[in-house]
Amino acid sequence: MTAPRRFALATRAIHGSSARDAYGSPNTPIYNTTTFAFDSSAELLDVIEGRRRGALYTRYGMNPTLYALEETLAALEGADDALAFASGMAASAALFLALGRDGIVCVGDAYGGTLELLGDQLPQLGIRTRLLRRDEVDQLDTVLADGASLVFLETPSNPRLELFDIAAIAALAHRHGALLAVDNTFASPVNQRPLELGADIVMHSATKYLGGHSDLTAGALMGARERLDAVRPWRRNLGSVLAPETAALLARSLRTLSVRMQRHNASAQVVAEAMARHARVARVYYPGLPDAPDHALARTQMRGYGGMLTIELHGSGAEAARVAERLRLFALAPSLGGVESLVTQPCTTSHHDLSAAERARRGIADSMLRLSIGLEDADDLVADLEQALHETAPEHHDEPR
């Protein structure tokens, strides 16, 4: 049974796919095969020419394990269809090549790989791109008037967890004949569904919350079928489809997405509130805090505030590094969205390739630590942060500050 859209997300996450094997397995079997056989050329042509949906060749995405995963992915975002990719970057690259040839505008901070692709690599192919910082967003109307076919943004953004108004930017993009694509990786469809707010395409690094266990690399695009049909040949010939084994692992993970996100949301709120009270913390960036600049927008646009938060410490980048190294439950590792908590210092990881001046323009301080709050007990996580902040307090060091 494919769960219709009227079911809540938790139900869709479990009943989103209609795939059952001949024995009635409720789980997606792994069709670990590259090709599929037919009884006649006529039947093969029916599938190739789209008269009948069937399995054909795995690189084309025409594999039942992928079909089952994509049905669930589409159901989660309330989309007609979904495409599964070998990574989040593979999804973004295919999206940009397929739908951004007439110009792409990226609004606000995005993942470093996305910024490199848009700022450096796609222009080498003659694709016009513009990267607008958050403080330049009022220029979007003018920039779009110059012509662009795609607007791309992340909300909440990395690492300052700032929000963009999806409905307002979708309306502006559409007035100029452009599409809006939203990287929904940080929020997950449990907390935010951009298509319901007017966006045209949703992109995910499924490596993060959708996978949820730091054990798979995958990406996804969700949207209207006609939009994704334009991307499909690019996935096919770039060869960037997701492997069936990983597709089955991701499908398994999606079944627990709703409960995992509820716990990520609740624990991040507890940690954010505790850090906001701490004397060594200058600022906490988390949309769930009532005094966060985007809290009002978060309340209307999001159903939960997510598991990501950033703390900015009083003191230097070196002091922040010492705190990160002193943590016992948070691993110092550059990813997010898994069951285990992670910490990164944006100036040494995600935003390392930006110049110090550019980081300053984007408000990314050296003393920031980005936390991915996992599924451990929230009080244990707070205690771990408190011990690391205490043990590394400047009065414990003889180094000059």
Ligand code: PLP
């Ligand atoms: N988008 C966001 C917000 C990310 O954090 C990342 C990776 O960290 C990506 C996209 C790229 O995803 P992947 O590593 O699966 O290619």
